[in-house]
Amino acid sequence: MAYKGRWIRMAQAESISARADPIGGILTRALGGERLGEADAIALIECADAELPRLMAAAAALRDRAKGRTVTFSPKVFLPITNLCRDRCSYCTFRKDPDDPGAWTMTLAEVAEWSRRGRELGCIEALMCLGDKPELAFKEYRETLMTLGARGTIEHVAHACETALDAGLLPHTNAGIMTRAEMALLRPLNVSMGLMLESVSPRLRARGGVHQWAPDKDPAVRLKMIDEAGELRIPFTTGILIGIGDTPAERAQSLLAIRASHERHGQIQEVIIQNFRAKPGLPLEDAPEPGALEMARAIATARLVLGGAMNVQAPPNLSPHEIELFLAAGINDWGGISPLSRDYVNPEAPWPHLERLRERCARAGFQLKRRLAIYPEFINDEWVDPALRPALDRLSDRTAAEVET
Numbered sequence: 001m002a003y004k005g006r007w008i009r010m011a012q013a014e015s016i017s018a019r020a021d022p023i024g025g026i027l028t029r030a031l032g033g034e035r036l037g038e039a040d041a042i043a044l045i046e047c048a049d050a051e052l053p054r055l056m057a058a059a060a061a062l063r064d065r066a067k068g069r070t071v072t073f074s075p076k077v078f079l080p081i082t083n084l085c086r087d088r089c090s091y092c093t094f095r096k097d098p099d100d101p102g103a104w105t106m107t108l109a110e111v112a113e114w115s116r117r118g119r120e121l122g123c124i125e126a127l128m129c130l131g132d133k134p135e136l137a138f139k140e141y142r143e144t145l146m147t148l149g150a151r152g153t154i155e156h157v158a159h160a161c162e163t164a165l166d167a168g169l170l171p172h173t174n175a176g177i178m179t180r181a182e183m184a185l186l187r188p189l190n191v192s193m194g195l196m197l198e199s200v201s202p203r204l205r206a207r208g209g210v211h212q213w214a215p216d217k218d219p220a221v222r223l224k225m226i227d228e229a230g231e232l233r234i235p236f237t238t239g240i241l242i243g244i245g246d247t248p249a250e251r252a253q254s255l256l257a258i259r260a261s262h263e264r265h266g267q268i269q270e271v272i273i274q275n276f277r278a279k280p281g282l283p284l285e286d287a288p289e290p291g292a293l294e295m296a297r298a299i300a301t302a303r304l305v306l307g308g309a310m311n312v313q314a315p316p317n318l319s320p321h322e323i324e325l326f327l328a329a330g331i332n333d334w335g336g337i338s339p340l341s342r343d344y345v346n347p348e349a350p351w352p353h354l355e356r357l358r359e360r361c362a363r364a365g366f367q368l369k370r371r372l373a374i375y376p377e378f379i380n381d382e383w384v385d386p387a388l389r390p391a392l393d394r395l396s397d398r399t400a401a402e403v404e405t
């Protein structure tokens, strides 16, 4: 009875201290391995500036426990398979109409040449990046596809993946919304695939929102595809885009939606926390970009909500001054970095020089290592199509041999 009384008093004391220090209570539970709920995630991402250092410290501790002091990147060739797109997101400079200057659909000869050069420069990933469903919007593009010998965009992507594999690269496709059948077609040719969730906020699709003219940005459609990738056992990359009219609470809800899909299927190999960058000539050209601390808050919240085992990534070229801050906030990956092709989605943002990035990581106490476009925890018979095994084994051996950048 005395024991029970003591336990009740301890529980009461804990509850009083959690009430007095709600952020501290949430951090203690996260570090204890507890699954945080929506109210917790929103409290974290909305915390005051004064709370941010301990939010980051807890996130970093969780990362260190699971990942150690290693931060990875994927040496990649960025292949803009086509920049035609049926959507019109108001922050995008990548998309073009067929008669716009710079409209471009890569031929297989171009894919082969870029892949060969990328391989020579040490790349191991072929990132197939393209607009969403251009064949539904543009007759000229449908004719282009016929001259390229493909009946649809995804068939052209499949041919491009075969070409990149022949050149010794491992493809990772981000083609916007794909059907289950399209993903199944690409599975034997891709070690992983991706689709940014961006945001679960339906407001962004409403009149005046950044996704008003982008039917493929419907959050329900995107979450369905992310789930289907899991059902097909495809290692999957997703993430959130912050600063596009979303609120901090919606960022937290987006992270929770990603976690829920991962809990159902186990397919999420990495979560990207990406910041909107304003560009001239866009409706959002004068919109404020997310600040460094706003990004740090989102990164730390992602780590605390998703747990130590998740790979949390932030693109270094979009925040070149925040390398140390993002490491301190809990990331363990920088994503793809290309020695050959620019970031066609953010062409104003050059990739960091690898040596300098390595030095900055080292000064912050981290070892920078290259990785494949599929994380080690997914390299097994459940997640890798047998057709990819020879190419993957070859590149795994080579990557292990070259593991220092």
Ligand code: SF4
Pocket (backbone or CB within 6 Å): 085, 086, 087, 088, 089, 092, 093, 094, 095, 130, 131, 132, 176, 214, 216
């Ligand atoms: S962000 Fe993607 S879906 Fe939106 S317009 Fe650009 S290419 Fe199309």
